Amino acid sequence: MDDDTGLLLVLWAPFLLLLVGGQDRITSFAVQDNELWLRHLIWLIFQLSTTGFVFIQTIHQNRLWIPTLLLLLAGTIKYAERTVALYLASSESFGISVLKEPNPGPNYEKLMRAYSTFKEMGLPTNFECLEDEEGRESQVSKLITSEVKEQLDNCGLVQYAYGMSNMYKGLIVNLMFSSSEHKKSRDFFSRIDAEDALRILEIELNFFYDLLHTKVAVATSKVGIISQCTSIGLVVAALSLFYKEEKRGFQRFDVGVTYTLFFGVLGLNIVTLLLWVFSDWAIASLTKSQKNSLLSKIFNKFLNLKKPRWKESAGVSKLSHWKTTIRFRRWSETLSQFNFIKYCWKHRSKGVNAESRNIISITSILKYFHIKDFIDHKKNDIFQMIFVSPQPLTKNLWEFIFKELEEKSRDAEDPEAAKRLISARGEWVLENVDFPNGFKSSILMSYVNDVAYDESLLLWHIATELCYNTDPLRDRHSDCKSCDYCNAREISHCLSDYMIYLLYQQPSLMSEVSGIAKQRFRDTWAEAQRFFSQQQHELESLEEPYQCILEVDTILKPVQVKGNLSKSVLFDANMLAKEIQKLDSEKWKVTSKVWVELLSYAASRSRGNAHVQQLSRGGEILTFVWLLMAQFGLRESWVETRFGTKLIVGK
Structure with a gap:
């Protein structure tokens, strides 16, 4: 019985990786934590080494070796996702990610050769400056320069905020912007009222927060989606194999703890999936053809719950203040006061x-x-x-x-x-x-x-x-x-x-x-x-x-x-x-x-x-x-x- 209990202890070890790998919505609590991605990578290697050593030592008599291996792979994927997310949010990596593709500009040597040739032929030749020649206008620019309605709906505000955050996330690393980019955003903000501007700004800042403190950069990529589906599939497969396994020799309490760990991990993954489905990132991905779809209407209803409103204070001043239900609050919505x-x-x-x-x-x-x-x-x-x-x-x-x-x-x-x-x-x-x-x-x-x-x-x-x-x-x-x-x-x-x-x-x-x-x-x-x-x-x-x-x-x-x-x-x-x-x-x-x-x-x-x-x-x-x-x-x-x-x- 002791040996069989030891088998469950080996099975529990990979759960540490699954849990320490963290939820997709939380990878760091401060931007300084992102700089420690290398430490997390070393910890992952160390944990894999120790868990693998224990696993190899018991494999010859371990009838649970297949579910244990599946959990070990799932845990490795989850913790690797967190390590990659921390690396992508580190100052050096994030700074590189917001840079545009390398642009060597026009071929100087070729242009000068043509210039010299035309000069030798006695033709008047000169270079004329062209204002902001960015021929490839991005979807963000098209979104911002489109006509703004008098009242934007909830999904529209999120999509505009997403466009703005993509344009201005370089602010985090003090990137230089062109005057044309500023003109587009200035024209946009000059056509909306103060309340819509505040809502867009708070959504933008939440996009910035997600980029720095969640797995969004990993979760929204193709590789990230595949890895998430794979890790969940491995946990489900391990649970199925454990369920079919004969429980003779295991203590009832230990079996209960094992099922609790399985369902706890799966429950956290389901909650995380729901959070992603109803996140601003999912809403921002809606296309124009989906604007009046059932999905868009569901998102608008959900965003109504997160919509802040001006509510009258109960104090003497009776001033309207920004108020959101605390469960959906995007920021503190307060100004701290200190009177000297x-x-x-x-x-x-x-x-x-x-x-x-x-x-x-x-x-x-x-x-x-x-x-x-x-x-x-x-x-x-x-x-x-x-x-x-x-x-x-x-x-x-x-x-x-x-x-x-x-x-x-x-x-x-x-x-x-x-x-x-x-x-x-x-x-x-x-x-x-x-x-x-x-x-x-x-x-x-x-x-x-x-x-x-x-x-x-x-x-x-x-x-x-x-x-x-x-x-x-x-x-x-x-x-x-x-x-x-x-x-x-x-x-x-x-x-x-x-x-x-x-x-x-x-x-x-x-x-x-x-x-x-x-x-x-x-x-x-x-x-x-x-x-x-x-x-x-x-x-x-x-x-x-x-x-x-x-x-x-x-x-x-x-x-x-x-x-x-x-x-x-x-x-x-x-x-x-x-x-x-x-x-x-x-x-x-x-x-x-x-x-x-x-x-x-x-x-x-x-x-x-x-x-x-x-x-x-x-x-x-x-x-x-x-x-x-x-x-x-x-x-x-x-x-x-x-x-x-x-x-x-x-x-």
Whole structure:
């Protein structure tokens, strides 16, 4: 009986390969995992060697050797699929896959020989430039340049997103695009509304996610389809042979475990097959002839379940926000918020609140386990995370961002114009806004042009918070939740808290523009702590700190009084807030536009691999802005104008 039990143990060994081979919908949890494909290949060889050694040692007395061999082959196929998927998603392989076929161009030697011959014959000869001579127009280009209906159906949105993702997946590796490609996508996005644009962008990003974190590159290929069918067939064959095998000598529990493993593996494969059948990839493969077919109608009904809708918030603001059933959600659909003044006030030296006490207790326990240095280094980051809160993406916010970028795209007719527009950090807005009462834009311009980007973010964030919480016109608009003034005010506040969250909590996304953000944050935090602790009366409500800061006399710039040893910008932001308040009813219109420009500047400066790293963590609205800017043609140095030539011979 022991020998027969050992036979089942040998049969169970290949199941490890089948299970570790992973589901087709999950191969990696981070883009860094894809770089470890070689390690997985070595592990596969090692596992095959050990399993094969055990199998050979028992084959002479193993009456289950045929199903064991079949399972071993199936497991090898599944794990090999995962290894290949990891390799194809690695940075080097993926970068090569998005490149076009090698193109040596026209035969230079032949053309020059003809040119010289015609010249010797005394004929006027010259080469004429031809604009973007891409005669072989792809299906993607045809799809994008076709006429867009007023309202796209669900399948149509997926197919357009698929076309766009094929065109722009080179963004992940910072590939250069032609101006004609940008023009096609810009024309397309200018003809759809903000909601359809958001749906297309989220589907595109899901296509990017699948390419990097699933077996889609393998599963959709002919070899991949054959290998999947083969592995399932081998498991079914092994199950059939085991079912017919005499069970005498096996313990009932062991037989039950074996059947559980078989049906578990087959069940996972069936679930995976259903996921592929109803995936965006299957919908994108529909042809025009299938547009009104029963299959297309089924897909449209299914996509209705995944369709997000604008739903009214239950809070005071009553703003519509992006809402999808959690089972079908494509991304987090939120913007994380971090408020600097609120953080400083709640951690002022006078008193410790409940959140602080909880963190102190946790850090004290962790220090007991001899990781004091780590805790001391990370304590501020841990405290900051306590004050990060998610806020749903509102309809007003997305439509405003979309409108601002669309307006900029109209002026980006050439790469130089696009470069100038996306290099703006607020100055483009300040130059093109009509200020009331003869207000000089140069006053605000110094807070975007004459400071580093990270300093500008912190300045405008604190100034926005000061204006938001001490707004003298707030009471006048207290009953209005949809006027332009209130919309701009809420947009400014939301983007302000979001950008500060990115700067201090998402360093990978903001690494290109962060500068000395950490040091500036610490110095400003220290000055705020000192200021609050020196107040003669206890600050009870959250509105009091903002008013106290604004009451400080700032007739002289802080650098004239303190020097520049400290990087604190607390009272520089105070001066900026007082200038913004002079704009009266126009202040939130200007501030909201400046924040969109600061957002788009960060998106244009961040690299593609930093954005795709966020896809497995829920995604960020910054990534949507990055992708939307690319498709509006708002990119700096990655656009080239392609042209061909033609030999012209005159008489």
